[in-house]
Amino acid sequence: MGRYRVGLETRERILSATRRLLSEVGVDGVTLKAITDQARVGAGSFYNLFDSKEEAVFEVVREAIEAVDPDPDGEGTDTLADLVDAFVTFMTGSSPIARIYLQLAVGRGLTDRAIATRVIRSHRTRVDRFTDAWLREDPTLTPEAAERRAQTMLAALTGLGLSVLLDETFDMRAHALELLPSSAVSSAAS
Amino acid sequence: MGRYRVGLETRERILSATRRLLSEVGVDGVTLKAITDQARVGAGSFYNLFDSKEEAVFEVVREAIEAVDPDPDGEGTDTLADLVDAFVTFMTGSSPIARIYLQLAVGRGLTDRAIATRVIRSHRTRVDRFTDAWLREDPTLTPEAAERRAQTMLAALTGLGLSVLLDETFDMRAHALELLPSSAVSSAAS
DNA sequence: GAAGAAATGTAGTGTACGCTCCAATATGTA
DNA sequence: TACATATTGGAGCGTACACTACATTTCTTC
Numbered sequence: 001m002g003r004y005r006v007g008l009e010t011r012e013r014i015l016s017a018t019r020r021l022l023s024e025v026g027v028d029g030v031t032l033k034a035i036t037d038q039a040r041v042g043a044g045s046f047y048n049l050f051d052s053k054e055e056a057v058f059e060v061v062r063e064a065i066e067a068v069d070p071d072p073d074g075e076g077t078d079t080l081a082d083l084v085d086a087f088v089t090f091m092t093g094s095s096p097i098a099r100i101y102l103q104l105a106v107g108r109g110l111t112d113r114a115i116a117t118r119v120i121r122s123h124r125t126r127v128d129r130f131t132d133a134w135l136r137e138d139p140t141l142t143p144e145a146a147e148r149r150a151q152t153m154l155a156a157l158t159g160l161g162l163s164v165l166l167d168e169t170f171d172m173r174a175h176a177l178e179l180l181p182s183s184a185v186s187s188a189a190s
Numbered sequence: 191m192g193r194y195r196v197g198l199e200t201r202e203r204i205l206s207a208t209r210r211l212l213s214e215v216g217v218d219g220v221t222l223k224a225i226t227d228q229a230r231v232g233a234g235s236f237y238n239l240f241d242s243k244e245e246a247v248f249e250v251v252r253e254a255i256e257a258v259d260p261d262p263d264g265e266g267t268d269t270l271a272d273l274v275d276a277f278v279t280f281m282t283g284s285s286p287i288a289r290i291y292l293q294l295a296v297g298r299g300l301t302d303r304a305i306a307t308r309v310i311r312s313h314r315t316r317v318d319r320f321t322d323a324w325l326r327e328d329p330t331l332t333p334e335a336a337e338r339r340a341q342t343m344l345a346a347l348t349g350l351g352l353s354v355l356l357d358e359t360f361d362m363r364a365h366a367l368e369l370l371p372s373s374a375v376s377s378a379a380s
Numbered sequence: 381g382a383a384g385a386a387a388t389g390t391a392g393t394g395t396a397c398g399c400t401c402c403a404a405t406a407t408g409t410a
Numbered sequence: 411t412a413c414a415t416a417t418t419g420g421a422g423c424g425t426a427c428a429c430t431a432c433a434t435t436t437c438t439t440c
Contacts, residue, residue: 003408003415003416004406004407004408004415004416004417005407005408006406006407006416006417006418007407007416007417010417010418026301028218028301031396031397031398032397032398032399033396033397033398036419041418041419042418042419042420043398043399043400043419043420044400044401044402044417044418044419044420045417045418045419046399047398047399047400048416048417048418049417052398052399053397053398053399099300102296102300103296103297103300103301105352105356106292106293106296106297106352107216107217107218107293107296107297107298107300108216108218108297109356110216110289110292110293110355110356111214111215111216111218111219111293112216116356116357119356120356120357123356148364148365148368149368151353151360151365152346152350152365152366152368152369154349155346155349155350155352155353155365156342156345156346156349156350156369157349158348158349158352159344159345159346159347159348159349159350159352160342160345160346160349162295162296162345162348162349163313163341163345165300166295166299166300166306166309166310166313167306167310170341174338175338175341175342175345176342178338178339178342179342179346193385193386193438194385194386194387194436194437194438195437195438196386196387196388196436196437197386197387197437200387200388221426221427221428222427222428222429223426223427223428226389231388231389232387232388232389232390233389233390233428233429233430234387234388234389234390234430234431234432235387235388235389236429237428237429237430238386238387238388239387242428242429243427243428243429
């Protein structure tokens with residue numbers, strides 16, 4: 001599966017259709033039939049390329065998160081301000097996927113063990129990124145203190161993201177700046 | 191419907207069952223059969239008292255959101271540390287309401303306007319509470335700055351609450367202390 | 381205690397959905 | 411060209427689900 005050119009093209013069509021439907025009808029409204037109709041593909045083709053409907057949805061969300069990564073190659077050059085900025089952009093940008101991500105992570109992750117595991121794992125790698133950035137920002141921190149700050153900062157950003165999704169007049173960026181140490185704020189403003 | 195004593199009792203049994211199931215299997219996992227089995231009631235009885243399944247779920251949600259409202263007869267003497275402590279206790283306590291509240295606020299509030307409005311309103315009153323505490327903590331703050339800090343702190347607490355619900359080994363209290371200004375931390379430790 | 385209204389349980393009904401099966405066809409490789 | 415493997419569509423399967431119809435029982439009132 002997924003080794004011939006046409007198969008890869010079909011896969012892309014399916015992901016596009018899923019992405020589009022997620023933003024139009026929400027996570028609960030996406031049915032397999034809607035996806036396959038939209039992608040002009042039979043159910044058999046779908047299951048030739050994906051193990052389940054969930055798989056396609058996850059893939060779309062994963063790609064959306066990746067798309068706003070300030071350092072996709074993991075070169076360790078991103079600052080705290082960069083990371084915060086990327087998160088804010090993800091949440092306030094035009095893509096509706098942030099909403100889907102939170103719905104999945106919270107609405108489902110809270111009861112579905114499999115989803116919780118996925119969410120925690122992706123969260124884990126993000127915490128590491130923030131921890132490294134904290135250490136670069138303030139080398140006097142112990143690794144434990146840096147990680148604690150990373151966790152708190154990420155949680156705060158998630159909470160702020162929730163606020164802005166619930167109330168679109170909420171100024172997430174202004175609030176997010178509160179989270180940065182003062183030295184990083186001034187460099188972000190430059 | 192719902193005019194005889196037994197009917198009202200049945201109604202309560204149904205709401206209890208719904209509440210319990212919401213916390214155990216989540217919003218999407220609640221089926222009519224589960225509710226009626228749990229409440230030891232037939233489907234006919236259910237529909238004699240409620241117009242639809244949603245009706246019962248919504249009622250439970252309404253009550254859960256109400257329960258999260260801050261104490262209305264607070265005297266305005268609580269410190270930031272007190273408020274943070276109360277929030278942490280609510281999130282890490284044994285009651286499943288926190289989980290239900292977050293699931294509904296996020297899982298539904300993100301798509302259902304009516305629920306979003308409710309969530310925002312109860313959030314609003316909590317922000318005011320935190321704003322006052324900030325002003326007491328640091329009287330040099332402008333009201334705007336105090337409110338911004340209150341919003342950020344509350345969002346952070348919500349995010350931390352989410353973390354602890356997803357991963358129960360997460361030490362929410364330790365992280366929440368990070369959010370307090372250093373003066374308040376020392377007074378909280380005393 | 382009679383009568384009417386409310387409550388109850390059960391056995392369905394209709395439907396929407398995720399997914400499988402499989403025969404036919406297209407694609408890549410030597 | 412011949413062969414193996416991937417891809418395709420879509421009929422249809424199994425199931426889960428919200429909800430209904432209705433005969434029976436219980437409750438309340440006068």
